[in-house]
Amino acid sequence: MSEPRWPPTCPSGRHRLLPGELLVGWHPCDCTPEILGHRTWTCVRCLAAGRIDTWFDPPCLDSSVIR
Ligand SMILES: [Zn+2]
Ligand SMILES: [Zn+2]
Numbered sequence: 001m002s003e004p005r006w007p008p009t010c011p012s013g014r015h016r017l018l019p020g021e022l023l024v025g026w027h028p029c030d031c032t033p034e035i036l037g038h039r040t041w042t043c044v045r046c047l048a049a050g051r052i053d054t055w056f057d058p059p060c061l062d063s064s065v066i067r
Protein backbone atom coordinates (compact mmCIF):
# COMPACT_ATOMS: atom_id res chain seq x y z
CA MET A 1 0.00 0.00 0.00
CA SER A 2 1.31 3.41 -0.92
CA GLU A 3 0.30 6.57 0.83
CA PRO A 4 -1.63 9.00 -1.33
CA ARG A 5 0.28 12.07 -2.27
CA TRP A 6 -0.44 14.93 0.06
CA PRO A 7 -0.42 18.30 -1.66
CA PRO A 8 1.77 20.68 0.34
CA THR A 9 -0.28 23.73 -0.53
CA CYS A 10 -3.84 24.52 -1.47
CA PRO A 11 -3.87 25.33 -5.19
CA SER A 12 -6.65 27.89 -4.97
CA GLY A 13 -6.24 29.33 -1.51
CA ARG A 14 -2.47 29.63 -1.76
CA HIS A 15 -1.94 28.57 1.81
CA ARG A 16 -0.17 25.63 3.32
CA LEU A 17 -2.23 22.57 3.99
CA LEU A 18 -2.08 21.05 7.42
CA PRO A 19 -3.01 17.45 8.17
CA GLY A 20 -6.74 17.33 8.70
CA GLU A 21 -7.47 20.22 6.37
CA LEU A 22 -8.27 17.96 3.49
CA LEU A 23 -11.31 15.81 2.97
CA VAL A 24 -10.34 12.73 1.05
CA GLY A 25 -12.96 11.18 -1.15
CA TRP A 26 -13.42 9.07 -4.19
CA HIS A 27 -14.81 9.96 -7.59
CA PRO A 28 -15.64 7.01 -9.84
CA CYS A 29 -14.58 7.72 -13.39
CA ASP A 30 -13.96 5.86 -16.60
CA CYS A 31 -10.90 7.81 -17.69
CA THR A 32 -8.59 5.71 -15.54
CA PRO A 33 -9.14 2.09 -16.58
CA GLU A 34 -6.64 0.78 -14.07
CA ILE A 35 -8.27 2.18 -10.97
CA LEU A 36 -11.69 3.28 -12.26
CA GLY A 37 -11.69 6.57 -10.46
CA HIS A 38 -9.83 9.33 -8.74
CA ARG A 39 -8.97 10.14 -5.22
CA THR A 40 -10.48 13.54 -4.51
CA TRP A 41 -9.20 16.20 -2.18
CA THR A 42 -11.29 19.00 -0.77
CA CYS A 43 -9.73 21.79 1.26
CA VAL A 44 -11.81 22.30 4.38
CA ARG A 45 -10.38 25.75 4.95
CA CYS A 46 -11.58 26.94 1.56
CA LEU A 47 -14.81 25.05 2.06
CA ALA A 48 -15.40 26.95 5.29
CA ALA A 49 -14.76 30.17 3.39
CA GLY A 50 -17.54 29.27 0.99
CA ARG A 51 -15.31 28.16 -1.82
CA ILE A 52 -15.50 24.51 -2.63
CA ASP A 53 -12.27 23.41 -4.18
CA THR A 54 -11.91 19.77 -5.06
CA TRP A 55 -9.16 18.32 -7.11
CA PHE A 56 -8.35 14.90 -8.42
CA ASP A 57 -5.46 12.50 -8.12
CA PRO A 58 -4.57 11.39 -10.68
CA PRO A 59 -5.79 14.37 -12.73
CA CYS A 60 -8.95 13.59 -14.65
CA LEU A 61 -8.52 13.11 -18.36
CA ASP A 62 -12.16 13.82 -19.00
CA SER A 63 -12.26 17.57 -19.46
CA SER A 64 -16.02 17.60 -19.06
CA VAL A 65 -15.71 16.62 -15.43
CA ILE A 66 -13.35 19.38 -14.39
CA ARG A 67 -14.16 22.91 -15.50
ZN1 LIG B 1 -7.59 25.89 0.67
ZN1 LIG C 1 -11.63 11.03 -14.75
